[in-house]
Amino acid sequence: MTDRLYLHDCYIQEFDAEIIDVTDFPNNSVILTQTVFFPESGGQPGDQGTFYAGNTAYEVKDTKQAKENIIHLLNNTIGLEKGTKIHGKLDWNLRYQYMKAHTAQHVISRYFQIELNAETVSTQIRQNQSRLDFHPIDKMSELELQEINIEINKIFSQNLPVCINFLPREKAIAFLQSKKYQTKYLEMVPKSVIDFRIVEVEGYDWAACGGTHVRNTSEIGFVKFIEMKNKGKNKERLIYSFINK
Ligand SMILES: [Zn+2]
Numbered sequence: 294m295t296d297r298l299y300l301h302d303c304y305i306q307e308f309d310a311e312i313i314d315v316t317d318f319p320n321n322s323v324i325l326t327q328t329v330f331f332p333e334s335g336g337q338p339g340d341q342g343t344f345y346a347g348n349t350a351y352e353v354k355d356t357k358q359a360k361e362n363i364i365h366l367l368n369n370t371i372g373l374e375k376g377t378k379i380h381g382k383l384d385w386n387l388r389y390q391y392m393k394a395h396t397a398q399h400v401i402s403r404y405f406q407i408e409l410n411a412e413t414v415s416t417q418i419r420q421n422q423s424r425l426d427f428h429p430i431d432k433m434s435e436l437e438l439q440e441i442n443i444e445i446n447k448i449f450s451q452n453l454p455v456c457i458n459f460l461p462r463e464k465a466i467a468f469l470q471s472k473k474y475q476t477k478y479l480e481m482v483p484k485s486v487i488d489f490r491i492v493e494v495e496g497y498d499w500a501a502c503g504g505t506h507v508r509n510t511s512e513i514g515f516v517k518f519i520e521m522k523n524k525g526k527n528k529e530r531l532i533y534s535f536i537n538k
Contacts, residue, residue: 294361294362295313295324295325295326295327295328295361295362295363296326296327296328297327297328297363298327298328298329299328299329299330299331299505300457300490300503301457303392303457303505303506303507303508304508305329306329306382306383306385306388307329307380307381307382307383308327308328308329308380308381309378309379309380309381310325310326310327310328310378310379310381311325311326311376311377311378311379312324312325312373312374312375312376312377312378312379313325313326313362313375314375315370315373315374315375316364319357319364319366320366321366321367321368321369321370322364322365322366322367322370323344323364323365323367323370323373323379324359324362324363324364324365325363325365325379325381328356328363328365328381329381329383330342330353330356330363330365330381330383331356331388331391331504331505332356332357332358332363332364333355333356333357333358334358334503334504335416335502335503335504336398336415336416336417336418337391337395337418337504337505338355338391338418338419339355339356339357339366340353340356340383340384340387340388341353341354341355341356341383341384341387342381342382342383342384343381343382343384344365344367344379344380344381344382345379345380345381345382346372346373346377346378346379346380349371349372351367351368351369351370351373352367352368353365353366353367353381354366354367354368387420388505389507390420390421390535391418391420391505392505392506392507392512393507393512393513393514393535394418394419394420394423394535395418395502395504395505395506396455396492396494396506396507396510396512396513397423397445397449397513397516397533398416398418398423398425399492399494399498399500399502399506400445400448400449400494400497400498400510400513401425401445401516401531401533402416402425402498402500403494403497403498404441404444404445404448405425405427405430406473406475408441408444409427409430411427411428411429411430411529412427412428412475412477413425413426413427413475414426414427414428414528418504421534422519422532422533422534423532423533423534424530424531424532424533425530425531425533426524426528426529426530426531427528427529427530427531428527428528428529429527429528430527430529432523432529433521438518438521439518441518442516442517442518445516446515446516448497448510449510449511449513449514449515449516450510450511451510452509452510452511453494453495453496453497453509453510454495454508454509455492455493455494455495455506455507455508455509455510456492456493456495457490457491457492457493457506458490458491458493459488459489459490459491460488460489460491461487461488461489462486462487462488462489465488465489465491465501466479466489468491468499469489469491469499469500469501472499474499474500474501478500478501479501482501489501490502490503492504492506494510513535514535514536515535515536516533516534516535516536517533517534517535517536518531518532518533519532519533519534520532
């Protein structure tokens with residue numbers, strides 16, 4: 294079972310570990326005792342970076358989840374075996390962009406829930422442009438959308454701390470329901486999860502989430518809404534990116 298260091302601290306960029314297994318399913322993969330690499334899930338892509346074993350560097354092309362283990366997909370596994378010591382280094386620029394986009398998504402989702410009574414039905418976090426699908430929502434004008442964009446950026450500029458806490462399942466569910474967190478997402482957490490990881494944007498949003506986040510909304514800077522388009526019955530897709538600081 295891989296120890297997931299990012300769950301407690303999303304800012305660790307380098308780590309040491311030992312190989313538990315080298316596998317060809319999928320090709321050129323390794324499983325480690327612990328990792329800071331986030332595996333693709335919940336709309337956030339798997340991390341990329343570099344592993345070092347002695348003097349040899351390996352490219353980590355993707356990270357995926359396989360039950361309780363995390364699989365790192367490498368360019369090759371020549372010279373690697375069970376017990377090999379690894380020093381791992383994240384592609385931090387990429388990961389930090391995901392962190393900003395993911396925390397931004399939590400705030401945008403909450404804003405749409407509170408102000409427009411719209412549920413987020415799916416999300417996709419990407420380096421440049423991320424997106425959220427809402428349901429139901431009335432068609433809105435360009436001007437209305439711009440006004441919402443301004444309000445969202447005002448929330449980021451309040452410099453709200455983002456905290457990660459763990460609560461036992463039943464307590465967490467009761468707590469999140471009291472905060473009006475979308476029940477559908479609570480039901481999606483596998484029954485095997487005993488402790489819920491709760492990501493709080495202080496005083497604004499509370500969510501059950503295993504993803505990586507910034508420590509303060511000020512780190513997000515500003516988002517720019519690119520467009521809102523209809524994606525079938527009662528579903529609108531919002532695409533957003535960042536304004537470079
Ligand atoms: Zn999340």
